[in-house]
Amino acid sequence: MSIQVAALTPVQTLHALLAQVGATLQADFAYAKSMYISLATTIVSYIVIFLIWGFVLKTRGGVGGYSPPEFIAYLVLAAWLSASLSTRVEGEMAERVRLGVVATDLLKPVDFQQMLVARSCGHTVFQVLVAMVIPLVGFTALGRSLFPASPWNAGAALASAALAFLVQFSIGFLFFQAVFVVHTGYGIFQSRGMLHLVFSGLTAPITAFPDRLRFFSELLPFRHVIYTPVSIWLGRVPAADVPGALLAQALWAAGLLLVGRWVFSVAMKYHVVQGG
């Protein structure tokens, strides 16, 4: 069999992935109402967090080196970032694995992991737009304390947020693959959500954590999803340490993506597409 079987060129692959981002974004607009409901629920849960911390800050003053206004500004930005960085692709894929529809995803001419990054990117663009309501309300209430420490911090924080997207995706990609074994996302994504809630810095800056929790938070990659970019934005990371923080994020993202690829290649050897 000597047949020329070409692959997509890198440029064609890029076009394919961008098209996937666009298609995902378009599909999200079809379900905007559902997203508003989800956002409203999320905002309510954040309000509860704000109320709890409001009470603590009122009685104790600053926590973890943050003054009360700085702490609240941190929480608003953390909420915005968390609501923006989508984890939807994991749940979608879990359902597709369960029903066997993943077969059609596996038969695309682009790399599976890259395709999921593109889909996640599409969801994230949509969620960034929807979640804009959080900083807008936050700005109305808190004013300038939400602003970045400097234009340089803003730029570095945006780069950090982009890396946070990759860390978030790569963690999700690893968790998602457990579905190949257990055939449902139930339980897996609850665990993933809990770990994110506890260790990412969503509920409080990591410096405010008790020592043991802080120790574990610093060992795990979750803090690079929320805590690192928000801290850079607010100028809580010294300028000299920012490149190191970005590098740590990049290394986590690259490492987790590579591990994810390896796990996926192993999983595919055993995975059975469900249904006839």
Added chain:
Amino acid sequence: MKRVIAAENLGRTFQRRVRAPGLWGALKALFNSRFEEIHAVRGLSFTVKAGEMLGLIGENGAGKSTTVKMLTGILVPTSGRVEVLGLEPAKNRSRLALHIGVVFGQRPQLLWDIPVRETFDLLRTMYAIPESVYRRTFGEALRRLDLEPLLRIPVRQLSLGQRMRCDLAASLLHAPAVAFLDEPTIGLDAIAKEEVREYIRQIQREFGTTVVLTTHDLKDITELCTRLVVLHHGELLFDGSLAGFEHKYAPDRRIIATLEERMTASRARVLSASIRRSGGILRSWEPYRLVIEYGEKGVATRVLRGLLRSASPSDFVMERADIETIVRRLYRKPATATRDRPVKG
């Protein structure tokens, strides 16, 4: 002609959890896991040449879909080897995907939430389809499958038949070298089925596409395929031409006679002996109806002559078992594996 698919001793074994029925069974299974091995495909060897249209059939659970999954690379074989377009599918899945089209009848690749047109646009970019090819495949799909009115409708609002037509068009949009069509006419009405078959024929003619068709609708096979592979319990039962299949499994022809006069048991015995001497068999009889079977060519005249002499038929029809009847018979009582002709590479 080049060989585009080669499967050699291909096998796939699954482990299936064995569970007692009911709630108690589900509870027990939490603490006591027992598995059984299922050999979905065993020692399957066949090749397909470029441009061939191959029908892959078998009863439910025969291993058809498992075979297609292995050929497309989404399932890794547990034994044997397979090559499609010179590539090992499981190791080169994405690369191979650019050159194959796959329809899984029950799993649409269309984007569920947005209009059909958007999926076509996405696939056009994703497969880097040249303008000249896209114009032909898309134009042909619009014309043959009557897709124009569906393009603006979100996929979730389409009927099963409409979705199948769109999904087939989407899968062949890039004029793949090999198309794996797993139940492409499922859920379609008779007219739509004919349109789909015509579309497949057209794409095959125009682009020389090799087609591997899995279906339970044997009309798809008789209308499209020149070759048949029959699987039974994961093993190859037959590989050859449709004519060879009919010759092998249904050499018998039948005469069904309607009688003017009532047939009695004693007359039937006499008639049966007479027909046997002519080379046929009286397969069954009722008071006013006879079914006679014969195999060899040239026997019909003798049998008919005997029939006209011994009975008084008011009418009779001569028929040969159609492929559906043969397959039905075969599923009930499978024969041993055969190849109609050696398949050369």
